[in-house]
Amino acid sequence: xxxxxxxxxxxxxxxxxxxxxxxxxxxxxxxxxxxxxxxxxxxxxxxxxxxxxxxxxxxxxxxxxxxxxxxxxxxxxxxxxxxxxxxxxxxxxxxxxxxxxxxxxxxxxxxxxxxxxxxxxxxxxxxxxxxxxxxxxxxxxxxxxxxxxxxxxxxxxxxxxxxxxxxxxxxxxxxxxxxxxxxxxxxxxxxxxxxxxxxxxxxxxxxxxxxxxxxxxxxxxxxxxxxxxxxxxxxxxxxxxxxxxxxxxxxxxxxxxxxxxxxxxxxxxxxxxxxxxxxxxxxxxxxxxxxxxxxxxxxxxxxxxxxxxxxxxxxxxxxxxxxxxxxxxxxxxxxxxxxxxxxxxxxxxxxxxxxxxxxxxxxxxxxxxxxxxxxxxxxxxxxxxxxxxxxxxxxxxxxxxxxxxxxxxxxxxxxxxxxxxxxxxxxxxxxxxxxxxxxxxxxxxxxxxxxxxxxxxxxxxxxxxxxxxxxxxxxxxxxxxxxxxxxxxxxxxxxxxxxxxxxxxxxxxxxxxxxxxxxxxxxxxxxxxxxxxxxxxxxxxxxxxxxxxxxxxxxxxxxxxxxxxxxxxxxxxxxxxxxxxxxxxxxxxxxxxxxxxxxxxxxxxxxxxxxxxxxxxxxxxxxxxxxxxxxxxxxxxxxxxxxxxxxxxxxxxxxxxxxxxxxxxxxxxxxxxxxxxxxxxxxxxxxxxxxxxxxxxxxxxxxxxxxxxxxxx
Numbered sequence: 122x123x124x125x126x127x128x129x130x131x132x133x134x135x136x137x138x139x140x141x142x143x144x145x146x147x148x149x150x151x152x153x154x155x156x157x158x159x160x161x162x163x164x165x166x167x168x169x170x171x172x173x174x175x176x177x178x179x180x181x182x183x184x185x186x187x188x189x190x191x192x193x194x195x196x197x198x199x200x201x202x203x204x205x206x207x208x209x210x211x212x213x214x215x216x217x218x219x220x221x222x223x224x225x226x227x228x229x230x231x232x233x234x235x236x237x238x239x240x241x242x243x244x245x246x247x248x249x250x251x252x253x254x255x256x257x258x259x260x261x262x263x264x265x266x267x268x269x270x271x272x273x274x275x276x277x278x279x280x281x282x283x284x285x286x287x288x289x290x291x292x293x294x295x296x297x298x299x300x301x302x303x304x305x306x307x308x309x310x311x312x313x314x315x316x317x318x319x320x321x322x323x324x325x326x327x328x329x330x331x332x333x334x335x336x337x338x339x340x341x342x343x344x345x346x347x348x349x350x351x352x353x354x355x356x357x358x359x360x361x362x363x364x365x366x367x368x369x370x371x372x373x374x375x376x377x378x379x380x381x382x383x384x385x386x387x388x389x390x391x392x393x394x395x396x397x398x399x400x401x402x403x404x405x406x407x408x409x410x411x412x413x414x415x416x417x418x419x420x421x422x423x424x425x426x427x428x429x430x431x432x433x434x435x436x437x438x439x440x441x442x443x444x445x446x447x448x449x450x451x452x453x454x455x456x457x458x459x460x461x462x463x464x465x466x467x468x469x470x471x472x473x474x475x476x477x478x479x480x481x482x483x484x485x486x487x488x489x490x491x492x493x494x495x496x497x498x499x500x501x502x503x504x505x506x507x508x509x510x511x512x513x514x515x516x517x518x519x520x521x522x523x524x525x526x527x528x529x530x531x532x533x534x535x536x537x538x539x540x541x542x543x544x545x546x547x548x549x550x551x552x553x554x555x556x557x558x559x560x561x562x563x564x565x566x567x568x569x570x571x572x573x574x575x576x577x578x579x580x581x582x583x584x585x586x587x588x589x590x591x592x593x594x595x596x597x598x599x600x601x602x603x604x605x606x607x608x609x610x611x612x613x614x615x616x617x618x619x620x621x622x623x624x625x626x627x628x629x630x631x632x633x634x635x636x637x638x639x640x641x642x643x644x645x646x647x648x649x650x651x652x653x654x655x656x657x658x659x660x661x662x663x664x665x666x667x668x669x670x671x672x673x674x675x676x677x678x679x680x681x682x683x684x685x686x687x688x689x690x691x692x693x694x695x696x697x698x699x700x701x702x703x704x705x706x707x708x709x710x711x712x713x714x715x716x717x718x719x720x721x722x723x724x725x726x727x728x729x730x731x732x733x734x735x736x737x738x739x740x741x742x743x744x745x746x747x748x749x750x751x752x753x754x755x756x757x758x759x760x761x762x763x764x765x766x767x768x769x770x771x772x773x774x775x776x777x778x779x780x781x782x783x784x785x786x787x788x789x790x791x792x793x794x795x796x797x798x799x800x801x802x803x804x805x806x807x808x809x810x811x812x813x814x815x816x817x818x819x820x821x822x823x824x825x826x827x828x829x830x831x832x833x834x
Contacts, residue, residue: 131407131414138348138409139327142305145288146329152443153253153330156284159448160251161332162455163189169452169459171332182470184463189451192547196249196447196576201242205584207591209646221646222716223621223639226611227602228594233612235261237277244586247283248433249579252444255283257306258427258593260601273422273601274609275594280306280428285330287428296435296582297589304349304426309342315410324412345415348407349426353400360395361386368394423596431586433579447579451546458539461532468526477519482507584650591648595641602641613716615701663690682712 125133161168170183209224231237237256244254261276280287286307293301312323326346359376361369369391376382386393404426406418421427433446483504484491490502507515602609605624612618625638667687671680685703707713708723715723 131417134348134407135409135414138305138346138407139411141290141303142288142346143327145291145305146327148291148441149288150330152441153284154332155449156251156253156444156446157282157330157332159446159452160247160284162452163187163193163250163448169455174456174460178460178463182463182466183459184466185459186462187455188458188543189448189455189547192451193246193250193447196579197242197246199576200245200580200583203580204238204241205580205587206651207587207594208649208651209591209595210649212645212647220639220641220644223611224595224598224641224644224646226613226619226621227598227609228591229612229616230610231275231594232277233616234274235276235278240277240279241583241587243279243281244283244429244431245579245583248431248582249446250433250448251284252433252435252446252449253284253287254431255280255287256429256590258429258590258597260422260597272604272607275597275601277590277594283430285328287430289428289430294437296430296432297585298426298428298430299589299592301426302351304428306347306349306428307344308347309344312341312343315343315345319410319415321410321412321415324410326409326411343410346409348409349421349428350405350407351426352403352405354403354420356399356401358397358399359393360397361391362394364390422600423593425593425596427593427597429586429590429593432582435582447547451543454539454542454546457535458543461536461539464532465528465536468528471526475525476523478521478523479504479519480507483517588648588650591650595644595646595648599641599644605637663687682707682710685710685712 158171161171167185169185169187170178175183207225207228209221209228211218211221240256244256247254257278257280259276259278260273262270263272263274264270288305289298289301290303298304307326307328310318315321315323323343325343328344357373359371359373361371363369371382379385402424403420404423406421407414408416408418432444435442435444437443479491485505487503487505490499493499494502504517506517509515602623605626607623608620609623610618611621621639623639623641627636627638628634629636664687667683667690671683671687674680674683685707688703689700689707691700704713705719708715708719
């Protein structure tokens with residue numbers, strides 16, 4: 122089979138895209154039309170009378186009391202008052218991961234750089250009003266005007282009319298569309314802009330989901346489609362072993378970027394030991410008109426389709442994705458309310474004064490008097506007499522009177538029922554907006570909590586979309602934020618500016634190897650979202666709870682902590698610096714975990730702090746007492762040593778005494794034996810004396826023992 126040329130391949134891609142898009146649009150058209158109708162219904166003046174109802178009330182008053190709009194705005198304002206942000210969490214669960222904090226700061230910085238609030242607000246409003254909203258992430262140059270600066274970053278941009286311009290393949294079932302294989306995004310252009318951009322005659326991409334029934338003119342526009350197609354790109358990983366036995370891996374891209382890499386590896390004795398076939402997802406982007414592919418953009422940064430969807434309420438029924446916002450269920454009640462008020466206005470516009478019905482002959486010549494009576498207030502009015510056929514005069518009074526229109530009883534009952542139904546569908550907003558006297562704060566909190574629960578599903582779905590946005594951002598950042606030494610702005614949780622250096626080389630003191638700090642290429646994180654308090658009343662409730670807890674403790678430290686936490690939750694103009702002060706105070710007390718910057722500031726402050734006089738005095742006194750204790754200990758040890766020396770000398774003296782006594786006794790016995798042999802074995806008679814006891818040396822003192830040793834008794 123002959124290999125296709127690039128032009129033939131693009132033609133095949135375009136034909137397949139047209140066929141698939143037609144299938145997708147046909148499947149979701151009815152549902153998306155309802156979403157578009159819902160958004161028009163609450164946001165465009167007069168759109169509540171679009172459709173057959175307009176024909177039925179032709180040439181009659183058509184009042185529009187838009188109560189749905191206020192309910193939708195309350196939910197939107199609730200979100201804008203409580204923003205949702207992304208938090209990157211290490212997959213290993215490690216705390217104080219600097220790379221995770223770096224990603225948090227870089228994401229907030231990109232949000233500020235691209236004014237992401239506009240994208241978030243537009244998507245959330247479309248989701249609440251119609252059921253579907255969306256935004257895109259795109260890699261852009263950091264400085265478009267500098268030809269030498271090719272550094273890129275991620276921009277978060279809005280997508281308008283997402284219910285009629287964003288379509289994923291029918292196989293994508295997950296809410297965040299992470300399982301999607303293809304995505305179509307339609308963008309409108311004027312015909313002149315199209316010709317200027319693409320240099321071709323306009324050929325609009327087919328778009329059937331539109332509604333301009335009420336508008337006088339929507340303008341002539343041309344639609345261009347962006348196709349994002351997920352492809353699996355095969356890679357070969359080449360495994361090499363060095364002379365030291367260490368394993369190294371290289372991809373085909375490594376060899377393409379360095380033509381001498383293979384020769385270098387062979388020269389240093391590295392040998393190839395294996396290969397591994399891998400697959401990697403890449404996203405291919407095309408820009409197409411209705412007639413051809415306008416541009417093949419190639420592979421874009423990241424492995425995810427950079428389109429983020431947010432839904433109001435969403436479910437699958439009969440294998441069709443269905444969704445709606447806050448408007449759809451209240452449309453019929455709103456229409457009924459408008460019809461009733463329009464009819465009531467029509468009735469009220471008719472005269473409520475009973476007017477006499479006269480014959481022409483009666484008012485002939487007095488027409489002006491009767492016509493000006495309501496202005497001049499004549500004391501009386503004149504009429505001509507009426508005669509019968511015989512010429513006799515007849516009574517000349519009015520032949521009848523008009524009656525004032527009456528409101529049908531059914532309309533009054535229906536108006537009351539309509540108000541109740543609308544409050545049940547949209548919520549009793551006046552309960553939370555009006556300040557009732559003699560109502561406790563707890564009761565107000567309960568009312569506000571009930572109103573907040575109506576917005577909870579929209580806030581929850583928005584948090585899922587923000588989480589997906591963080592996943593797409595990380596996937597793109599790993600491809601474009603790769604320049605070592607690049608310095609980038611970051612924002613912390615308090616949106617204070619900082620700076621990080623990407624790929625900064627650092628020496629690991631444990632291994633002695635060079636590692637690179639803030640290297641996003643190997644970043645692997647889980648993501649969570651942080652949703653702010655659901656209402657200002659709940660923050661006020663926190664302050665009241667903390668104030669109540671102050672009455673339950675007498676511990677000064679606990680009171681200081683509770684007071685600082687209450688000040689952190691206070692709301693009001695100009696309290697930002699106050700909240701920051703008390704946060705710093707709680708960080709110093711160890712109540713709140715400090716951020717990396719706060720920890721560095723605390724360490725620097727501790728080094729530069731002047732010593733306290735009282736603390737220095739107490740420290741000196743403690744050192745003095747310690748020195749005295751050490752001297753006493755040394756004296757004790759010296760005394761013990763002297764005692765030990767004396768004891769040793771005593772033992773030596775005792776051993777000498779025992780030896781000398783034994784010698785004297787042996788010498789005395791030898792003399793007695795010699796005298797006995799000289800006298801024939803008879804001893805001379807001596808006066809009998811008491812035997813002399815041997816001295817008990819064990820009971821003698823040291824002085825006595827020394828005296829004996831010297832020959833004394």
